[in-house]
Structures are given as structure tokens and as C-alpha cells.
Amino acid sequence: MFKSASKPSPSTSYTATAPGSGVAARAFEVRKVYGEGDASVAALDGVSIDFGAGAFTAVMGPSGSGKSTLMHCMAALDTVSAGQVFIGDIELAGLGDKQLTKLRRDKIGFVFQAYNLVPTLTAQENIELPLSIAGRKPDRQWFDTVIDTVGLRDRLGHRPNQLSGGQQQRVACARALVSRPDVVFADEPTGNLDSAASAEVLAFLRRSVDDHRQTVIMVTHDPVAASYTDRVVFLADGRVVDELRNPTADDVLEEMKVLSARSVAGTDSGR
Amino acid sequence: MFKVTWHNLIARKLRLALSAFAIVLGVAFVAGSFIFTDALGGAFDGIVKGTTADVEVLPRGAGQFDSFGTDARTIPASLVAELSQLQEAEQVVGTDQVQGVFVISKEGKLIGGNGPPGLAFNYNELTAITGDRILTVADGQLPSARDEVALDVDTADKAGYDIGDEVTLVTPGDPPTMKAVLTGLVRFGSEGGLVGATITVFDDQVIKDLFFDGKDVYTNVSLTAAEGVSQVQLRDAVEGVLPEGLEALTGDDFAADQQEIIGEILGFINTFLLVFAAVALVVGTFLIINTFSILVAQRSRELALLRAMGASKTQVNRAVLAEAFVVSLVGSTVGLGLGYLLAIGLKALFGVIGLDLGAADMPIELRTVLLSYVVGVIVTLIAAYLPARRASRISPVQAMRDDVALAETSLRRRFVLGAVMVAGGVALMVAGFAGSGGRGLLLIGLGMLAILLGVALMAPVLGRPIIQALGSAYRGLFGTVGSLATENTLRNPRRTAATSSALMIGLTLVALMSILGQSAKVSTDKAIEESLTAELIVSNATGQFFSTAYAGQIRELDGVASVTTFRQAAAKMGDSQVYLQAVDPESLGAALQLPVDSGSLRGFEDQSVFVSSTRAKSSNIDVGDSVKLNFPAGPMAFDVAGVFPVGGAVAGDFLLTLEGLQRSGIKPEDSLLFISKEPGASEASVRAGIEDVLADNPTVTLKNQKEFADEQKGLINTVLYIIYALLGLAIIIAILGITNTLALSVIERTREVGLLRAIGVSRRQLRSMVRLESIAISVLGAVLGVVMGIAFGIALQRAIADQGIDVLSIPWPQLGVFVVLAGLVGVLAAVLPARRAAKLNVLDAITTE
Numbered sequence A: 001m002f003k004s005a006s007k008p009s010p011s012t013s014y015t016a017t018a019p020g021s022g023v024a025a026r027a028f029e030v031r032k033v034y035g036e037g038d039a040s041v042a043a044l045d046g047v048s049i050d051f052g053a054g055a056f057t058a059v060m061g062p063s064g065s066g067k068s069t070l071m072h073c074m075a076a077l078d079t080v081s082a083g084q085v086f087i088g089d090i091e092l093a094g095l096g097d098k099q100l101t102k103l104r105r106d107k108i109g110f111v112f113q114a115y116n117l118v119p120t121l122t123a124q125e126n127i128e129l130p131l132s133i134a135g136r137k138p139d140r141q142w143f144d145t146v147i148d149t150v151g152l153r154d155r156l157g158h159r160p161n162q163l164s165g166g167q168q169q170r171v172a173c174a175r176a177l178v179s180r181p182d183v184v185f186a187d188e189p190t191g192n193l194d195s196a197a198s199a200e201v202l203a204f205l206r207r208s209v210d211d212h213r214q215t216v217i218m219v220t221h222d223p224v225a226a227s228y229t230d231r232v233v234f235l236a237d238g239r240v241v242d243e244l245r246n247p248t249a250d251d252v253l254e255e256m257k258v259l260s261a262r263s264v265a266g267t268d269s270g271r
Numbered sequence B: 001m002f003k004v005t006w007h008n009l010i011a012r013k014l015r016l017a018l019s020a021f022a023i024v025l026g027v028a029f030v031a032g033s034f035i036f037t038d039a040l041g042g043a044f045d046g047i048v049k050g051t052t053a054d055v056e057v058l059p060r061g062a063g064q065f066d067s068f069g070t071d072a073r074t075i076p077a078s079l080v081a082e083l084s085q086l087q088e089a090e091q092v093v094g095t096d097q098v099q100g101v102f103v104i105s106k107e108g109k110l111i112g113g114n115g116p117p118g119l120a121f122n123y124n125e126l127t128a129i130t131g132d133r134i135l136t137v138a139d140g141q142l143p144s145a146r147d148e149v150a151l152d153v154d155t156a157d158k159a160g161y162d163i164g165d166e167v168t169l170v171t172p173g174d175p176p177t178m179k180a181v182l183t184g185l186v187r188f189g190s191e192g193g194l195v196g197a198t199i200t201v202f203d204d205q206v207i208k209d210l211f212f213d214g215k216d217v218y219t220n221v222s223l224t225a226a227e228g229v230s231q232v233q234l235r236d237a238v239e240g241v242l243p244e245g246l247e248a249l250t251g252d253d254f255a256a257d258q259q260e261i262i263g264e265i266l267g268f269i270n271t272f273l274l275v276f277a278a279v280a281l282v283v284g285t286f287l288i289i290n291t292f293s294i295l296v297a298q299r300s301r302e303l304a305l306l307r308a309m310g311a312s313k314t315q316v317n318r319a320v321l322a323e324a325f326v327v328s329l330v331g332s333t334v335g336l337g338l339g340y341l342l343a344i345g346l347k348a349l350f351g352v353i354g355l356d357l358g359a360a361d362m363p364i365e366l367r368t369v370l371l372s373y374v375v376g377v378i379v380t381l382i383a384a385y386l387p388a389r390r391a392s393r394i395s396p397v398q399a400m401r402d403d404v405a406l407a408e409t410s411l412r413r414r415f416v417l418g419a420v421m422v423a424g425g426v427a428l429m430v431a432g433f434a435g436s437g438g439r440g441l442l443l444i445g446l447g448m449l450a451i452l453l454g455v456a457l458m459a460p461v462l463g464r465p466i467i468q469a470l471g472s473a474y475r476g477l478f479g480t481v482g483s484l485a486t487e488n489t490l491r492n493p494r495r496t497a498a499t500s501s502a503l504m505i506g507l508t509l510v511a512l513m514s515i516l517g518q519s520a521k522v523s524t525d526k527a528i529e530e531s532l533t534a535e536l537i538v539s540n541a542t543g544q545f546f547s548t549a550y551a552g553q554i555r556e557l558d559g560v561a562s563v564t565t566f567r568q569a570a571a572k573m574g575d576s577q578v579y580l581q582a583v584d585p586e587s588l589g590a591a592l593q594l595p596v597d598s599g600s601l602r603g604f605e606d607q608s609v610f611v612s613s614t615r616a617k618s619s620n621i622d623v624g625d626s627v628k629l630n631f632p633a634g635p636m637a638f639d640v641a642g643v644f645p646v647g648g649a650v651a652g653d654f655l656l657t658l659e660g661l662q663r664s665g666i667k668p669e670d671s672l673l674f675i676s677k678e679p680g681a682s683e684a685s686v687r688a689g690i691e692d693v694l695a696d697n698p699t700v701t702l703k704n705q706k707e708f709a710d711e712q713k714g715l716i717n718t719v720l721y722i723i724y725a726l727l728g729l730a731i732i733i734a735i736l737g738i739t740n741t742l743a744l745s746v747i748e749r750t751r752e753v754g755l756l757r758a759i760g761v762s763r764r765q766l767r768s769m770v771r772l773e774s775i776a777i778s779v780l781g782a783v784l785g786v787v788m789g790i791a792f793g794i795a796l797q798r799a800i801a802d803q804g805i806d807v808l809s810i811p812w813p814q815l816g817v818f819v820v821l822a823g824l825v826g827v828l829a830a831v832l833p834a835r836r837a838a839k840l841n842v843l844d845a846i847t848t849e
């Protein structure tokens, strides 16, 4: 039903999946267990997955399947119970808080579902924040490119509370991109937005992949959002259960139906 | 609704603790002041009652004067035998009491002597009205020979003397110091200790020989009643046989008179402490208002939810107030306990200046308890009312929104209100300066309070440029972290202002005191430099009087041209106590150039007085008038020969001649000697000669002009340090207030902190962000406070310029140090909140609701 007017023309980029130029982030046999004993929940139960550099990947799955957990573990916000996580060729295990902080600052960008911006800072200051925290000067040309890609040049002086939700998320994306991180993680970046605002944000992420070879990994529940990506990975009960390449919204919807039917059957038979 | 309140309290232990401690500290100060003065009063009561017998016979009028200047009158010893005939009397004992006998410790230090008296008397076995013996022998034997003494247990202990040791004593008689063997220790009957007083016991005949020229006289005669005889019956019986000039007082009356005299001093101390309690409470009120405002703001969503579920405005209002009430009860209780500790601290502080309470009780009177709760609860409820009212205005629909904004009264309205208060305060201060005495002071105090509150209201606006200036420095020095901190400080101007206002009030007073103190010191220097002509001065640093023998001995020395003696005493004019200085008019000119406002020193004779300009003004006295001064021995009339300005070398209300003072029945004891050397004499040899005379006595020392000025300034410093110590508590409250606000802000910004961490802000950067915010708040308070302090300081100095502080001197470096210290205070206040912020788990912070 959201068959999108704003869906990009499929001509150029869909084929550019997994361009062989290496792996931007990798999970290997990752387990994440919350709680202890009987009350323990394995949010991730042996996830192994490679995210290719310069690709736009979607992570999908039912609520509680471990998507956010995977994002957090990969983005150095949380530690894994077992297994390994790599950003580029750096393994996260064994890094101290200082090194993790530095890693997040220099190599990772993050976009949350909401509350992405520091309310006291203007849009521009928010965008420049990761760089200025690191004491680095923004690369003017890249900054301008990012700003133009986001299309917010006339709003740079505004504070978050003077921006719409979609604008705020685009600012958040710009912030995630401005330091040229190796990977950008986005956890339901369009979850709070209507379809038009979603399209703005997704188009922006797509362009950053196409034009600047950015690696983007995005969690979403929305098949239309997933259709912007090069590859969709499906999680269920903390495991990777399937994946699609160059998906259309219909493909995704279809796959979701299949998976949910299978999982219901699976749970039933398990009992 | 009550259930919700209760649940909130339990669920938010941390916030409860944070908001309670503002109350705790304010109440602690009030309770501490009262507990301490009660302890002081109790100890003095103990001494008075513990030394008073059923009936006391004294020279008429002697019981109504305090001990500043000794009554020279005595009672013939034969009276004891006469009174012993009375059937109503059981014990009849003559006492010779001498003031100003002090013990020098083994290390050569004076014991006590910083205000509390050094008493000497002959031993007696009297029973006091308390039913206890006044003195008991604790160890050893009573002295029986001229070179023997007994000391009270505490004094001997402090001085490090054991029985058999040779004790050095300073006396007001001749010779001024003596040595005697310690034969025994006596214990004073009352439990509360001696409040720093020292007791030396002599043999009956020895004390007469030493201090009463060997005459068979007593300073007072005490009687205890026989079985079944009341105090009044005994007194009436005694009155019947008393000769002219003596009077008999019942023990109760005598004790009441003494307590009244002491009560005036205690009342002064209590008022003094309560002023600081009031400062602490005002500061505390700011913090409570601030804390509850923040708490309500943070909970506004929950309150809106309550409204959405059908709670009425009144219910929401009541819920917040009920919470405040419970918090205030807890806070008051803890505050009361802390007040007890504070009283112990005050005891130590006052112990430093010699007011030693020993093992005195620290009584927690019902009055103290009630007052603590009343103050704690009322202040909290008032402080919580404003945020509560705001909370009740939250509309139900706001529960649905992400960020609930409370209706804030506009900054402009606050600013105008603040300006009005400042104007009112200025008017009050002007009125206060025009008025006089306690009323004037009260008006000035209220005026200052109004101005401070007014400025606190204006602070969100006034503070902005200061924070912005600081912010640009931050940005330059600390980059992004600096600007984040600046933005955080600016995002909630009212919160920032209220938090720093607490510090502002403390610092205003500190700056004010430092300016007045500095002005007083500079004025002292100037007065001494301008008026003093004598090269050398002998004085007692603790203000005790000393033997007249020194003046005589120094006069005999080679190279000494003249010795000018000053004496002091207290008398009454009408109902009010006045202080007298006496000097020999002949030698006055050799010591100092007494500036005279009107009249002439030529007319200065034994029946005339000079009056100070302040006393002349307040009592409406002029040259040529006659004034009547009441002494223990009776009234004396003097002609006013002139008016001298306050603030020179001469203090007090009246200046009379030595002879005039002696005629009034005051025993001669010196307070100051001004010495001029002969033109040819070497200063070094004159000094050496005088120091030889003063050897053995550590209390009376020789100074040159500069050292004398330093000694005077040292007294000013002592007062300043006590005031700083007390104001320090207000500043501690302010520091805790900053900690409190920052901690609550960090909780409030949990999500933001998580976000910052997620995008790469390190723990260290986060800590310095919180620290910089704290420093900004502190420095804002300090700058406003110092500015206010300077304004008040200038105004007060101008107002009291005619009372001896005639030079305005602003200690700029010191004020600068205060601001820098405030910055350090900020660092200190930020330690815990910063640690808390840095410790937040990134993920928890991001996912928090």
C-alpha cells in the first residue's frame, strides 16, 4: 500500500551489493544472554553475519527477535556474552571503555529511533558534535556535501525543538555521517515518522551509500523502508533465519508472512 | 491520593535524601544555636547557683554589677562573729574573692584568661543553694602558708601541674607574679564545669596579706540557714543587725541578679548565632524551593497522568505538599540530630576563644525540638507550595506529550518583582541608618535581606551576561565540552540562578565582613599612627587587667621619660551599661594626642569626664552638662569637659581621671601603659629594662607602635575568623545545594548523557562537562555575591564612619581569592554528580524512559 512514489529508480545501485571490497562489520557466533538461571533470555543465540562495506543492509524480524540487541552489540554500546564482533578488522572484545569510546567516535555512527539530538545545541552544532568532541575540524567540503544531501542548509541554526521529527532524524543521520564512520547503525530511524518524512530519511541514507560508499545497517519493521536497501537479513528468536538481496517491498512482505507462519508452526510443534 | 504520595517517597529514596538535606542543614543550625546557648546558660547557672549560699551579705549595690572593674569596698571580718550569733544561721563564712589571678602553665602559657575570669579565694566549706558543697578537696591538702596554693582539678590538669610542683601565678596585686607550691586540688561543686574560669585557693590570712594589705576584711559574707529556716527569714534576721553600707540578699535573689547580668551576654551570643541560623535558613529555603521545582518538573508527566486519570488540581497540589511534609519531618529530625553535633562543634569553636564548657550538658530542651520542627516544616511547606501550585496547573493532555513544559512565570515579571524588592530594601536600609540601636540594625538587616532576595529574583537575567562571558572562556579553553557546559548552565536560567543565589548570599556576607574588617584594621592603623606619641606600649593581649605595680617599676627605669596609665571599668548610666577609661591628665599628653571634637583638655579634672562622640549623640550630652554615673558604691556626678571622637586610641563611652575612677570605688588595676623614653636613651636598652620587669608574666607584654597595632588587628581577625567559620556553614549548604541541583539535572538528562556517550564523548569529557557547569554556577554566585558585598560594605562603612571605622578599605586580592575559591567549590560540588554521570551505563541511559 505504500508503493512508493519516492522509491528510487532501480537502475544504478541495486546491483552494487557486496562489492567485494571487504567487510565493514562482522558478527561471529554472537550470543547475548540477559538475566541468569531460569529467568535468562538469549536475545542473540549464535548470530553470524557479515556486513559488506559500501552496502545498505536492513535487519528485520518480529518484535523481541534481537534486532536492537544486535545493533547495540555491533555498535560497541553493549558487550556480547559469547562470540566475536569486528568493526573493520578490530575485534571489540577486550577493548576498554576508553578505546570503545574512541571507536564509537571515530568509526561508528548511530541513529536512534528518537532523542537523537542534544536539545541545547543547534542543528549544525549537533551535526558537528562527534568531530568537535574528538577535537577534529570538520572537512568543509564533506560537511557541505552532507548538508546538501540532507537538504537542511536553511535550518542549520535551529534547535531540535524548532525542527519537525523528520528534520530531526535527518539531522541525526547527518551527524552519523559527518565523521565518515566505517559503519552507520540505525535502529528504526523512521519508526516515529510518517511515510513522507520516512522517505526523506531513507532517500538520504540511500544516497550516502550510492554517492559516498557509506556502509549503513538499519533495523526496520517497514517493508517499504527495507526496499531501499541492498540486502535484508531476517532475525527470529535471536538467530538469522533468512535473507533477501535487492528486495522490493512486496518481496519483503511476502517473506515476512512466510517467516511468521513458520515461526508460529515452529513454536507449536516445539511445545 | 495519599497512597501515591507514599509510593513516591519510597520509590525515590535518592531524591528524598537530596531534597531533605537542605532542610536538615537549616534546622541543624537553628537547633545547634539553641542547644549551644542552653548549654552555655546551664553551665553559667550551675556556677552561679553552685557558688551562692542561702544569704549573701555584700557592700550595698555590689551584686548588680558585672565584674568589669573590681569593687574596692570590703566588709570588716568582725561581722562574721556577730552574724554567727544568729539562731537562724547555721554556717557563717567570710570570703575574700579576688579577680584576675591566673595560672601560668608549665610551658609558660596562660590558662584560660580569654574572657572567663581567674578567681582566687580562701577555702570554705559552705553549702550552696543547690545543696552541694561549693568546694571539696579532691586531693592533697589545703594551703596553709604564704607560698602555698590549691587549684581546681581542671586548671591543674590543663597547666600540667601535680601536687608538690611550683606553680606560677599572675595576680592583680603587688608583686604581679608569684610562685607557690601546689598543696592540693579542689573540685567545684557544679557539674557543668567552670566555663573556662580558673580557681586558685589561698589560706585565709595569706589572701588578706596578698590582696587586702593585711586588713582583716572580706569581700562578702555567706550564710546558710539553720534547719527549718527559709532564705527570707534568714535574710530578715541578718538585715536586722547589718551595719550601714551593707546589704543582705537571699541566695535566690542574688543568683537571679547574677543570671540577669549573664543572661545579657548569653542573649547576645544567642542572637549572634541565630543571625547565622537565619542566614542558613534563607539559603536552605532557596535550595528547598529549587529542589522541589526540579522534582516537580521531572515528575510533571506523571502528575499530568494523575490529572488525566481524574485527580483534581487540589489533589495534585496536596500530593506534592504531603510529600514535602513527610520530607520536612524526616529532614527536621535528622537536622535536630545534626544540630546536636553542630552544638558540639560550636563548643569547640568557642573553646578556642577561651569559653571552655568542659563537660557541660548539651541539653535538648522541648523548646528546641518544637522550634526545629516548626521551622523545618513551615519553611519546607512554603518552599514546596510554589512548585506545587505550578504542578497543579499541569493540564491532563500533557500526559500524552513527550516533553512536558511547566508554565514558568516569565523572567520579566520576576525581574520587575526583584527590582521592586531591591528598591524596598534600599529604603529599609536608609531608614535603618537614620535610626539607632537594635531597631536600626534590624531595619538594616531586613533591608539587606530584601535586596538579596530581590537580586536572587533578578539573577536569571543578571547572570546571563556573566555566564556568557564565562562561556566564551570555556569555549576557548575546553572546546565543545565547554560550550556544552555553558549551554547546560543557560538552559534553565531559573534553576541556575536559584542554585547560585544560595552561594551568593553566603559570599555577600563574607565579602561584607572582609571589607568591614579590613576597613577597621586600616582605621586602627591610622588612629594609632596619628594619635600615639609614646614609643612603647605595655598591654595584655587578652584584655585582662594587670597589677599597678608594673607602672611604678617601669617609671623607675633609666631612660624612661614617662609612663601613662590607662584603666577601665564599667558603670551604669540610667539603665544602660557604659564603659569607662581612665587616665592621668598630667601624663596624657606624653602618650598620645587625644583628638577632641569639642571642649578642651585643660578643663580635664577629677570631677570631669570626656564623652565619646557616639555616646554624646545617642544620650544627647554636650559640653557643660552634668552626667550621673552609677557605680557599685553609689552614684557619682561628673561635669562634661569635652567630646572625643571614637576610633582613636581611646575606646569606651567616657574618659575620666585615674583619681576620679578611684573615688568612685573601683579598685585600681591597669589595662594599658604608654611609655615614652628620654630623647637620648637607646630604645633597645629601655626595652630590655621593661622586658625584665615583665619577665615571668606571659600575659602582659611590651610592644612598639606597630606591634600594638598588630595586636589590635589580631583581635579584629579573631572576630572575623569566628564569623567566617559560621558563614562557612552557609557556604557548605550552598555547595551541597549545587551538588543537589547537578545530581538532579544529571538524572533528568540521563538520555542525553547516554546519547553523548554513544556518539563518542568519553567519561572524562563528561565529567569535565558537569564540572564546568558547576564552576559556572559557583562563579556566578560568587561574582554576584562579591559585588553585593562590596555595595553593602561601602554603605555600612559610610554609615558607621563616626564609630571609629572612618577609612574605607576594600581588600581586592582577598575578594579575588573568594571568587577563585568559589570556582574550587564548584569543582568540589561537581565530584559526585560528575561521577554519577560518567558511570551511567550507555545502553541503560539510551533506553531509559
Ligand SMILES: Nc1ncnc2c1ncn2[C@@H]1O[C@H](COP(=O)(O)OP(=O)(O)OP(=O)(O)O)[C@@H](O)[C@H]1O
Binding pocket: A034, A035, A041, A042, A043, A061, A062, A063, A064, A065, A066, A067, A068, A069, A070
Ligand atoms: N536489558 C534487558 N534485560 C533483559 N532482557 C532484555 C533486555 N533487553 C532486551 N531484552 C530481551 O531481549 C530480547 C530481544 O530484545 P530486542 O530489544 O533486541 O528486540 P527487538 O528485536 O529490537 O524488538 P523490537 O522490534 O520490539 O524493538 C527480548 O526478548 C527482550 O525482552
Ligand SMILES: [Mg+2]
Binding pocket: A067, A068, A069
Ligand atoms: Mg528494538
